[in-house]
Amino acid sequence: MPKMIPLKSWVCDSCHQLVGINDGWLEWLSPQDSGPHSYRICHNRAKCQKHTNAYDRADMHIREFLEADGLQSFLSNLDIGPLLDPDQKYMPHLPDMRSFVEAVRRLQIPFYEEARLYFDKAIDDGYFADQNEVGVFLPQTCKAIIAGYE
Numbered sequence: 001m002p003k004m005i006p007l008k009s010w011v012c013d014s015c016h017q018l019v020g021i022n023d024g025w026l027e028w029l030s031p032q033d034s035g036p037h038s039y040r041i042c043h044n045r046a047k048c049q050k051h052t053n054a055y056d057r058a059d060m061h062i063r064e065f066l067e068a069d070g071l072q073s074f075l076s077n078l079d080i081g082p083l084l085d086p087d088q089k090y091m092p093h094l095p096d097m098r099s100f101v102e103a104v105r106r107l108q109i110p111f112y113e114e115a116r117l118y119f120d121k122a123i124d125d126g127y128f129a130d131q132n133e134v135g136v137f138l139p140q141t142c143k144a145i146i147a148g149y150e
């Protein structure tokens with residue numbers, strides 16, 4: 001696999017080839033009666049998109065979820081905020097928080113996307129034994145995992 005560039009290249013969840021800002025896509029399912037789930041990063045092409053035929057499909061170009069604007073896009077899924085919903089009447093339910101948070105980490109934390117390729121090896125080596133829930137995915141932790149396992 002070619003060298004990954006933090007926050008500019010990702011691994012497509014379908015074809016497992018690199019996907020970049022120009023051809024990247026985030027898709028998920030968003031049924032009215034529950035909440036968004038099954039987030040996936042993939043190429044913006046039919047053969048890599050898996051939710052294409054789902055009635056509750058939602059998707060957007062990956063660039064919409066990068067940097068501060070992208071973080072705000074993600075956060076609006078958790079809470080649209082006090083200006084538009086002062087009484088918290090529309091707090092969404094996220095039935096698949098793990099998938100949501102994984103998408104946020106992949107698109108917001110530098111080095112996370114490449115480091116996740118080595119997480120299994122690092123776990124086997126006990127790499128995370130001394131890490132707390134914050135330190136485990138900090139950019140410097142991810143960068144060290146890449147340096148140690150690539």
Ligand SMILES: [Zn+2]
Nearest residue numbers: 012015043048
């Ligand atoms: Zn793909």
